[in-house]
Amino acid sequence: RSPPRDLAMKATRMLDKLAGLLLGCVLCLGATGAVDFRHHNYEDMVRALFNVHNECPYITRIYSIGHSVDGRHLYVLEFSDNPGIHELLEPEFKYVGNMHGNEVLGRELLIQLSQFLCEEYRAGNVRITRLIHDTRIHIMPSMNPDGYEVAASQGPEGNGYLTGRSNSRDVDLNRNFPDLNALMYYYEKTNGRNHHLPLPDNWEQQVEPETLAVIQWMENYNFVLSANLHGGAVVANYPFDKSREPRVRGFRKTSYSATPDDKVFKKLAKTYSYAHSWMHKGWNCGDYFDEGITNGASWYSLSKGMQDFNYLRTNCFEITLELSCDKFPATEVLQREWMGNREALISYLEQIHHGIKGMVYDENNNGIADAVIKVSGINHDITAGSGGDYFRLLLPGTYTVTASAPGYQTSTNIVTVGPAEAIQLHFYLKTAPKDTSGSNLNLNLHNKNDHYPKGPAINLGPR
16 A cells, blocks of 8 residues: 655654653553553563563463574463463464564554553453453564564664565565465355365465464464554454455456455454544544444455465454554654553453354263364354364354264254353264265365465555
């Protein structure tokens, strides 16, 4: 997408500085005393994460999912009442920041969020305590630490629109995931798979180290809900990012590309937008987005993005949060941005506890890994985790839900979902009679010769 107009950017920057100074005076005695309002280079960020862990050692864990091209760790800070352990029926959530190295507000907000969660837990905040006890939260402040260092070397005032955006090999990480949209759109026409799409051959050699690490992270944790934090606009962007319509040379496609869970994604985006202090107002950075949300492809088509990959390869629903007109905001506005985003970050996280969840058991009450959960009328299935627990985000309503697994008879239940906590719905599958006809084959097998149509040219918008 085109950079914001210079005059609008300058005016916004000046207003943000003034607002930040005022808020600094008003809020200095508030509950944000421990939050660190400054830019953090790699060493500072690592130190800040370990400080949080040292302050809250019994509810946090720090781990690295891999390294950047230049060898920097891709650190994650986990919050849980049992760090390092997946508890059955406790959903997994992730926030990812700084995917584009020069879009830095998300990085700072996630550091601030980490400090806030720790401090509020220690202070006995009931809402935060419940969230940490009932959710396993994974926070990655920076997916692109190498790009950040390039951007930070120029600072807020001199930062170019693309300076530090890509990784050290000059690859845009949000155009670097396998293109599963092309395969999904092909399957839609041929009645093929609608979830956990297969990866192309040799995909590991086709992606960057940071992308590879994140994909392996997604494969190792059964994430349910996620957001990745960007900058350059102020809007909550939801999938699909890639248009279903073929690209015409010279023309930017802006056709709405809905997922089968379009209503859920709209609700998720609105949750963040309306909990944010000004995103929902629509007019930001010289652009207008109704209610502060947009379908990705309706804005502009983007191929090989992380948001769509989450939905098509895993059980995870992810949206992209564009959080600031300035990609590298001045230090003075960080406190204002934190106050504008704090409630939204918590409210969005709480959305993981809506819909249905439960166990899929065999006749001996053992969990069935990878059992498929199908909701009638929604052409996107999800699967149970390794322990047999599943999580399905749904809006309030009555649904027909079916669980199936190779070697077992299917089971179907009707459930009514309310607006509050997720409804627990368990399934007990009986062993199927032996089938020698070949009709009871493992539904999770993939055809290695699946067709992967070529995607459109890369578009360098904020996302």
